[in-house]
Amino acid sequence: MQSRPSFIFKLFYILISLTIIYFVLLPIVSVFVYGLLSGSSADLSNQILPQVWKYMKNSLQVALFVTIVSTSFGLLASITLWRVKFWGRKLMRVLVLMPLISPPFVGTVAFIMLFGKRGLITHSLLGLEISPYGFHGIVTMQSIGLATLAYLLISSAIRKTDVSLEEAARNLGASEKKVFLTITLPLMIPEITVAAMLVFLTSMADFATPIIIGGAYQTLASDLYIQITGLYNVQMASITGIFLFIPCFAAFFIQRYYSGKNLVYSQYVTPEMIEYRQVKPIIKFMLIGLSSLFVIFVVFQYAFIVIGAFTEHWGYNYAFTLRHLENILNKNLASFVNSVKLAVTVGFISSLLGVLLAYIIKTKDYPLTRQLDLVVTLPAATPGILLGIGYLVTFRYPLLGIGKYVLTGFEPVILLGTGIIIYLICIYRYIYIGMKAGYALMEHVNPNLELAAINLGASERRVFFDIMFPLLKPAFNAAFLKNFTSTMTTLGAIVFLLLPKNKVAVQQIFQIMTSSEIGAAAMMALLLSLLSLVFLAAFQLLLNYEEIFKRLREARQWVSSLRK
Amino acid sequence: MGIELKEITQKYGDLIAVNNANLFIEDGEMIALLGPSGCGKTTLLKTIAGLLPLHQGSILSNEKDISKLPPQARNAAMVFQNYALFPHMTVAENVAYGLKINKCEPSLIKKKVEEILDKVELPGLNQRKISELSGGQQQRVALARALVIEPAMLLFDEPLSNLDQNLRVSMRRMIRKIQQEYRITSIYVTHDQEEAMSISDRIVVMKDGVIQQIGLPGEVYLKPRNRFVAEFMGTANLLELNEHDRIIQLLECGKWASSRDNCPVGASNNRQKRCLLFRPEDVEVGAEGRFEGTVIWHETIGSVTRVTIDFAGNEIIAEIRNYYKSGINCTTGEKIRFNIDLAGDSHIVPN
Numbered sequence: 044m045q046s047r048p049s050f051i052f053k054l055f056y057i058l059i060s061l062t063i064i065y066f067v068l069l070p071i072v073s074v075f076v077y078g079l080l081s082g083s084s085a086d087l088s089n090q091i092l093p094q095v096w097k098y099m100k101n102s103l104q105v106a107l108f109v110t111i112v113s114t115s116f117g118l119l120a121s122i123t124l125w126r127v128k129f130w131g132r133k134l135m136r137v138l139v140l141m142p143l144i145s146p147p148f149v150g151t152v153a154f155i156m157l158f159g160k161r162g163l164i165t166h167s168l169l170g171l172e173i174s175p176y177g178f179h180g181i182v183t184m185q186s187i188g189l190a191t192l193a194y195l196l197i198s199s200a201i202r203k204t205d206v207s208l209e210e211a212a213r214n215l216g217a218s219e220k221k222v223f224l225t226i227t228l229p230l231m232i233p234e235i236t237v238a239a240m241l242v243f244l245t246s247m248a249d250f251a252t253p254i255i256i257g258g259a260y261q262t263l264a265s266d267l268y269i270q271i272t273g274l275y276n277v278q279m280a281s282i283t284g285i286f287l288f289i290p291c292f293a294a295f296f297i298q299r300y301y302s303g304k305n306l307v308y309s310q311y312v313t314p315e316m317i318e319y320r321q322v323k324p325i326i327k328f329m330l331i332g333l334s335s336l337f338v339i340f341v342v343f344q345y346a347f348i349v350i351g352a353f354t355e356h357w358g359y360n361y362a363f364t365l366r367h368l369e370n371i372l373n374k375n376l377a378s379f380v381n382s383v384k385l386a387v388t389v390g391f392i393s394s395l396l397g398v399l400l401a402y403i404i405k406t407k408d409y410p411l412t413r414q415l416d417l418v419v420t421l422p423a424a425t426p427g428i429l430l431g432i433g434y435l436v437t438f439r440y441p442l443l444g445i446g447k448y449v450l451t452g453f454e455p456v457i458l459l460g461t462g463i464i465i466y467l468i469c470i471y472r473y474i475y476i477g478m479k480a481g482y483a484l485m486e487h488v489n490p491n492l493e494l495a496a497i498n499l500g501a502s503e504r505r506v507f508f509d510i511m512f513p514l515l516k517p518a519f520n521a522a523f524l525k526n527f528t529s530t531m532t533t534l535g536a537i538v539f540l541l542l543p544k545n546k547v548a549v550q551q552i553f554q555i556m557t558s559s560e561i562g563a564a565a566m567m568a569l570l571l572s573l574l575s576l577v578f579l580a581a582f583q584l585l586l587n588y589e590e591i592f593k594r595l596r597e598a599r600q601w602v603s604s605l606r607k
Numbered sequence: 608m609g610i611e612l613k614e615i616t617q618k619y620g621d622l623i624a625v626n627n628a629n630l631f632i633e634d635g636e637m638i639a640l641l642g643p644s645g646c647g648k649t650t651l652l653k654t655i656a657g658l659l660p661l662h663q664g665s666i667l668s669n670e671k672d673i674s675k676l677p678p679q680a681r682n683a684a685m686v687f688q689n690y691a692l693f694p695h696m697t698v699a700e701n702v703a704y705g706l707k708i709n710k711c712e713p714s715l716i717k718k719k720v721e722e723i724l725d726k727v728e729l730p731g732l733n734q735r736k737i738s739e740l741s742g743g744q745q746q747r748v749a750l751a752r753a754l755v756i757e758p759a760m761l762l763f764d765e766p767l768s769n770l771d772q773n774l775r776v777s778m779r780r781m782i783r784k785i786q787q788e789y790r791i792t793s794i795y796v797t798h799d800q801e802e803a804m805s806i807s808d809r810i811v812v813m814k815d816g817v818i819q820q821i822g823l824p825g826e827v828y829l830k831p832r833n834r835f836v837a838e839f840m841g842t843a844n845l846l847e848l849n850e851h852d853r854i855i856q857l858l859e860c861g862k863w864a865s866s867r868d869n870c871p872v873g874a875s876n877n878r879q880k881r882c883l884l885f886r887p888e889d890v891e892v893g894a895e896g897r898f899e900g901t902v903i904w905h906e907t908i909g910s911v912t913r914v915t916i917d918f919a920g921n922e923i924i925a926e927i928r929n930y931y932k933s934g935i936n937c938t939t940g941e942k943i944r945f946n947i948d949l950a951g952d953s954h955i956v957p958n
Contacts, residue, residue, distance in 0.1 A: 210658050211691035213678045215705035215756060225704075229695045 051504070056409050059400060066471040068418050070433025071425060074288070077436045078281030091279060095263070095286050102262040103290065105181055105253075106246040112186040114239045116337055117193025118231075121201045123334040127327055135338050142191040142341060144579065145572040146532045146549050148556055150184050151255050152564050153344040156351050161358025163347075176258030184256065185246050187340050192245065193238040200234035201227070233302045240298040244291050248426030248535055255556050263287040264428055264535070271539055277436060284429045295424030345572075351565035358561070367566035375551055375567065379574060382548040386530040386578075389469040394522035396470070397477015398515050402507070404478075405485045406493065422472040427535030434468050435459065435539045462545045465537045469530050476529075477522035484518040520586045524579060531575050548574075608669050608759045608792050609634045610655070615664035617650050617816075624650040626816040628664070635790035637783070639807035641797055643839070647816035648796045649688075652762050655794065657681050668759070684753035685762040689769070690745045692737045698724070698748050699733035705756035723755045726785065743774045750782065754789070761786065761793040767802065779806050800840050804828065812836050833957050837884050842913075844890070844923050845882040845956075884956050887913065889948045890925035892935055896944035905937040916943055 124136050142149070157164045158175040165175070204227055212222045250264035257265060263283055270280035355362040400419065404412045422430060438458035458464045492514070496506045534549045541550055548571045555564040584591060610632040617625040625647040632638050640648040653659045655666060657678035665674045673681055684705070692701050699720055706716045724730055727747040737745065746766060753761060763782070767775045783806050786793050797803050803810050804824040812819040812827060812835075820832040831837035834845060892914065900916035900923065907913075912930035914937050916923045925945055927933055937943065 205689075205691070207687050207689060207691040208693055210653075210656075210678075211685065211687055211693075211752075212704065212708075214656055214658065214683070214685045215708060215752070216679045216682075217704075217708045218679060221708060226693060232695075 052403055052407060053409070055399065056403050056407070059396060060411070060415050063415065063418055063471065063474070066467055067421055070430060070437045071288070071421065073437040074281050074284045074429060074433045078278060078285050091282055095266075095283055098261060098263045098266045098283065099286050099290075101178075101260060102247055102264065102287070105178065105185065105262060106243050106290075108182050109185040109189060109246040110239050110243045112182070113189040113193045113242045114197075114235065116186070116190035116333075117195075117197045117238055118235065119330065120190070120194045120334045120337055121198035123330040125198055125201050127330055129327075129331055135334065138338050138342055139191060139194060141345060142188055143195070144528055144532075144575040145345075146552055146568055147188065147249070147534070148251055148255060148552065148564075149348055149568045149572065150188050150344050151252055152351065152556065152561065152568055153347040154180065154184055154256065155559075156347050156357055156561060156565070157343075159358070163358075176256050177260045180256040180258075181252050181260065181262075184252050185249060187337075187344075189242045189245055190337060191341070193242055196234050196238040196241070197231060200231040204230055236298050236302055240294050243294050244424065244426070247287065247291050248428060250428055251534060251553055251556075255553075264426060267428055267432065268538070271432070271435070277432075280432055281436065284432050287426055288429055291426055292424050348565045348569050348572075351561055352569045353566075354562055356562065357565075364562075367562045370563060371566055371570065375548070378546045378548045378551045379570065381545050382531055382571070383574065383578065385465065385469065385545075385547060386527045388466060389473060389530045390523045390527035393470045393473040393526050394477040394480075394519050397474045397479075397522055398481040398519045400474065401478045401481025401485060401518070402511055402515060405482065406511075416478070419478055420475045423475050427472070427533060428538065430468060430472060431536045431539045434464060438464060459540070460542065462542065464540050465545065465547075468536050468540065469533065472536055473526045473529060476525050477519065480518040480522040480525075481515060484515060488514050523586070524582060527582065528575060528579065531571070531578075610760060610792060610794075611667040611670075612651075612655070613665045613667065615651065615654065615661070615666070617647070617654055617659065617662045623816050625654070628816075628818050630811060630818070630821065632792055632794065633808075634792055636809065637786055637793045637795060637807045639795045639797060639803035639810045640813060641800060641803040641810055641839070642813035642819075643798055645815075646813040648798075648813050649764055650816075651813075652685075652764055652794060652796050655681075655760075656683050656685050656762050658685075682756075682759040683762055684756055684758035684760075685764060686746075686749050686753050686766045688765040690749040690766075692745055692748055692752070694737050696737070697733065698729070698735045698737070698740070701737065701748055702752045702755055705752065709756065719755055720751075723751045726754070727751045727781065742770050743778065746770060746778060747781075750785070754785065758791065761791045763793065763795040763797075765796055765798065768798075775802070782806065804840075812839060814839075831884065831956055834882055837882070837956050842887050842924055844885050844887065846921055847882055882956050883949075885947055885949060887924045887926040890923060891946045891948060892925050892927050892943060893946070894944055896946045898946070899942055899944050902937050902939050902941050902943050904939060907931075912937065914943065916945065 120139060124132055124139070154175065156162060158180075159165070162175070208226055208230070209222050212226045213219075217225065247262075248264055250262070250268045253260065253262045253265035254268060261269070263286055267280050267283045267287065270276045270283060351357055352367055353363055353365070354360075355364045355366070397419075400415075403409065404416060439460075440457070458467070488511075492510055493506055496510045497503075501509060532549055534553060537547070538550060538553075541547065548567060552564050552567045552571065555567065612628055612630040615625055615628040616623065628647075628651060630638070640651060642648050650659065654661055657673075657676060657680075661674050665672055667673070668681075693704065696704070702720045702723060703716050706719060711719075720733070721730075724733065727750050729744060729747050729751065732740070732744065737748070740748065746769075749766070766782070767778050770778060779802055782795075795803070795806055797806075804827075807824065809821060810824055810827045811821050814835050820827055820836050822830075827836060828840045831840060831843075837843045837845060898918060900918035902914055903917050903922065904915040905912060907930055910928065912927045914925045914927060916925060923945075927935060927937070930937070935943075
């Protein structure tokens with residue numbers, strides 16, 4: 044009775060392990076194999092390396108700068124919005140999260156509209172002919188976009204700080220400044236380093252911003268894109284990819300190792316809201332001022348996207364028009380449908396697999412779980428565009444990729460050029476999200492629950508479906524929402540794998556952007572943001588329908604009690 | 608250092624957490640703030656520490672108003688319920704924190720930290736991480752961290768509530784011993800009546816933000832001012848008094864008659880409802896007892912056996928010492944005879 048369900052879990056574990064090796068590890072290894080083995084070493088040292096080294100320096104320059112600026116802004120905004128009391132704080136907390144649902148180049152579109160060659164401020168107001176393109180443009184755009192990411196993580200830390208620790212420090216005579224520097228800040232270090240690491244990785248992986256506003260200043264990621272799309276030099280791209288991979292991988296694992304060693308956590312979480320009561324007015328003013336500036340930037344981006352979307356020809360003709368909207372509805376509607384299809388499918392399958400995997404790794408005593416965990420997490424450290432190259436060089440060979448190494452008389456199955464490959468890459472790239480959500484939830488699930496169910500006579504399968512599955516649902520929901528939004532706005536991983544028949548909206552925006560059609564790009568970005576928002580709201584309703592029904596019932600009871 | 612609380616009222620929004628509290632604490636005295644959860648005792652403590660802004664009233668320390676002082680300047684070290692030890696520091700760093708903040712010399716810090724860790728019986732654990740300590744050890748680090756800055760007053764916020772019973776007993780003895788040795792004015796918040804009685808010089812009983820009674824442990828136990836205090840301080844037998852009640856008549860022909868001063872009949876001229884209080888140890892079970900009841904339940908807890916007796920529709924709890932040797936039969940449903948010893952002090956409390 045017990046052995047059959049156990050077998051099902053084992054089978055699932057073996058299958059998922061194999062496919063994860065196949066769709067995550069193999070492509071990354073392939074990039075290395077392809078880059079290092081398929082050319083002469085003389086070429087490598089004489090021509091390729093100096094060029095790659097130049098882009099490497101650019102990438103690191105941008106990424107380090109952006110990491111410092113974004114993390115500082117994230118920290119600053121977290122303190123201001125959660126620890127300082129002022130009017131409009133709650134509204135700002137919502138506004139600051141807006142960039143999360145938008146495609147990555149919304150800011151860039153707005154930036155060009157304001158500061159571009161025909162920009163509203165630089166050209167029309169100041170009459171300048173300066174070019175915003177280059178290092179400053181890239182850094183500005185990435186900093187604003189990624190500060191939101193940093194804020195999201197750091198604010199979660201400041202919200203769960205154990206207030207009694209701060210009270211204890213105050214009680215022992217520490218001034219407010221000392222309390223912050225010796226207690227609050229050190230306790231947030233894990234989240235701050237995670238935020239910095241993620242900002243660094245995202246900046247390294249971002250190829251779209253340099254392509255659009257980098258001008259002559261290109262980075263590893265954008266060069267990689269040019270190598271593939273412009274020159275179709277796959278070997279050169281692979282070598283660039285290796286160089287892109289190394290700092291990202293290092294940053295990811297150094298952070299992981301460091302925080303694993305120095306993990307400190309507060310045992311007691313005090314959810315009560317606290318404010319700094321004794322902040323000097325000047326500091327308070329500065330905090331609010333800087334955070335407001337940041338929020339204004341974010342809001343302005345969207346304001347100008349909306350205006351640009353309905354403007355005839357930005358920089359030349361500011362007349363109102365519905366032309367862009369009509370164009371998109373006529374020509375590009377399919378890409379939106381494809382985006383949604385992809386995001387929903389990936390969100391569902393990837394999150395489900397991730398949560399299931401987390402359950403199996405944490406509760407079953409199967410071999411090699413640690414190694415599997417590592418491979419599943421690898422995409423977190425790998426820039427999407429690099430994984431894309433990996434798929435490109437791996438799956439253009441028959442038998443799902445390994446045909447290059449195996450002689451075969453079978454009919455060749457070549458994944459590259461099929462519609463399914465973009466689904467596969469997104470699913471396997473995001474499994475770790477569901478897995479992490481599953482882990483996080485399992486920490487809070489009483490381990491005796493399972494034993495209690497077994498003790499009452501439930502089979503292993505019943506334990507899963509009756510006990511663990513309902514308990515793990517919140518992890519699935521969280522992962523689903525995250526994966527849905529990520530997939531809606533992802534570009535790097537799939538940009539080389541898309542076919543004309545399954546083009547997605549983000550890619551369309553990117554293409555329109557590179558050909559400088561501001562109005563159309565703004566309209567598409569606006570529509571995609573709205574679409575994401577509508578779907579997120581719908582999923583929230585769907586996933587929390589029980590809660591909502593309960594609320595409705597309570598409301599109805601309340602109304603009827605009023606009538607009596 | 609003597610501390611005086613004058614007409615303190617604290618509110619959370621519309622909710623009154625502390626209502627017009629007045630209290631004087633002598634220099635070197637240990638006061639227990641006792642009450643159920645939500646009675647305002649922790650709010651009052653945090654107000655004294657300056658961790659909550661004062662809504663109304665004033666706090667005097669040696670006749671000096673300290674109500675406006677920030678928590679840093681009050682020199683009132685607190686021991687928190689969850690210990691609030693800094694998880695990113697070692698034991699020694701935690702204890703040294705207050706000294707470092709006050710710019711103490713490093714060599715002196717080292718010496719003081721070691722001395723105080725010896726005092727709380729934690730020698731040799733300086734370099735341990737907080738997460739590597741047991742609950743009792745964490746509690747002692749928290750105590751050491753508060754003591755080492757030589758505070759003018761010590762504030763305890765239910766410090767032992769996360770420990771097991773045996774540890775609680777030994778820890779409260781340590782706290783009391785150290786407090787008496789250093790003669791530090793202390794306030795000790797607890798919801799445990801036994802802890803409050805054993806550790807403090809005086810007890811302040813609180814309910815719904817209002818101080819119910821202030822007194823010596825014996826006073827509060829033997830002469831509770833009202834029914835709430837009576838029931839909160841240990842097990843109480845409370846019989847509602849009523850002129851026409853059969854119980855009084857029963858009692859009047861018993862030992863009650865011997866202490867005429869406390870005659871409930873005379874006292875009940877007052878309209879307010881009153882209760883007759885006696886403790887389980889006031890009930891003497893024995894064959895020669897004047898009253899008869901029926902055993903509802905009995906449980907033996909080592910040295911004593913508690914018997915619940917149905918007495919004319921009222922439940923009375925009695926204590927029997929040495930039950931196994933006494934020859935008394937406490938089987939449920941059996942009749943049992945007993946006396947009530949009311950020879951002591953006033954036993955009548957407002958309902």
